[in-house]
Amino acid sequence: MNFDEEIQMAEEEKNVQDEPVEEGLTEEVESVETVESLSEEAISSDAKWYVAHTYSGYENKVKANLEKTIENRHLENQILEVRVPLQDEVEVKNGKKRTVQRKMFPGYVLVHMIMNDDTWYVVRNTTGVTGFVGPGSKPVPLSDAEVKPLGIKTETIKIDFGVGDEVRVIAGVWKDTSGYIDRIDMNKQTATISVELFGRETPVEISFAEIRKIDS
Numbered sequence: 001m002n003f004d005e006e007i008q009m010a011e012e013e014k015n016v017q018d019e020p021v022e023e024g025l026t027e028e029v030e031s032v033e034t035v036e037s038l039s040e041e042a043i044s045s046d047a048k049w050y051v052a053h054t055y056s057g058y059e060n061k062v063k064a065n066l067e068k069t070i071e072n073r074h075l076e077n078q079i080l081e082v083r084v085p086l087q088d089e090v091e092v093k094n095g096k097k098r099t100v101q102r103k104m105f106p107g108y109v110l111v112h113m114i115m116n117d118d119t120w121y122v123v124r125n126t127t128g129v130t131g132f133v134g135p136g137s138k139p140v141p142l143s144d145a146e147v148k149p150l151g152i153k154t155e156t157i158k159i160d161f162g163v164g165d166e167v168r169v170i171a172g173v174w175k176d177t178s179g180y181i182d183r184i185d186m187n188k189q190t191a192t193i194s195v196e197l198f199g200r201e202t203p204v205e206i207s208f209a210e211i212r213k214i215d216s
Contacts, residue, residue: 046114047078047080047112047113047114047186048112048113048114048115048141048142049110049111049112049141049142049147050110050111050112050113050115050123050132050133050139050140050141050142051105051108051109051110051111051132051133051142052108052109052110052111052123052124052129052131052132052133053107053108053109053129053130053131053132053133054107054108054109054128054129054130055107055128055130056106056107058127058128059084059103059106059107059108059109060084061127061128062082062109062126062127062128062129063082063083063084063109065126065127065128066079066082066109066111066122066123066126066129067082069122069126070082070122073122074183075118075119075122076183076184076185076186077184077186078113078114078116078118078119079111079112079113079114079119079122079123080112080113080186081111081112082109082110082111082112083109083110083111083112084103084109084110085103085104085105085110085150086101086102086103086104087101087102087103087104088100088101104150108133109129110142110150111123115139115141120132120139159184159208160213161181161191161211161213162181162184163181163182163183163184164180164181165180165181165213165214166178166179166180166181166213166214167179167180167181167191167193167211167212167213167214168211168212168214169193169206169210169211170210170211170212171209171210172206172207172210174195174204174206174210175210177195177204178195178214179193179194179195179204180193180194181193182194182203183203185205188205189207189208189209190205190206190207190208191205191206191208191211192204192205192206193206193211
């Protein structure tokens with residue numbers, strides 16, 4: 001099943017009810033849509049792109065709400081990016097041409113994430129989300145062939161350090177400084193480390209390329 005077929009199936013299954021009025025996560029999960037058991041294919045150690053369908057016109061609101069929840073719950077290493085794909089269109093009005101951006105898939109949001117019970121719950125229960133694209137309640141990731149036309153890079157970033165590791169900065173303004181990693185942002189390809197500045201610990205964001213792990 002390709003992306004277009006999945007979207008068509010999701011459109012047939014989507015039953016849009018009253019628009020939600022609360023922001024963030026809804027308080028309850030409908031019992032018919034709880035995750036009884038995600039297959040081993042869905043529970044992957046690597047992040048994949050999934051498609052969540054939304055109430056009409058809620059795409060940007062879902063993106064903003066979900067990004068806020070990711071930050072509040074510190075899920076940046078599990079839900080890496082939320083995207084509303086746009087495309088340029090040329091309009092001619094009153095004899096003048098102008099380029100405008102329109103949503104490629106109205107009613108859908110793309111989420112780059114590691115699928116597990118926690119991340120499924122966060123995305124599925126974000127206000128405005130009505131479900132994932134896939135048969136029943138089982139999310140199906142996009143293939144590389146489906147992702148490529150959307151202009152999304154599928155490059156996998158591999159690093160040999162993690163939160164809590166001690167690293168040394170090898171380039172940039174903080175060169176020769178060492179510190180412990182507090183946070184990793186795979187999307188921005190940066191790590192936040194604590195360094196001593198004016199006698200106090202200060203968080204500094206450094207590019208992956210500028211740090212090396214200190215072997216214990």
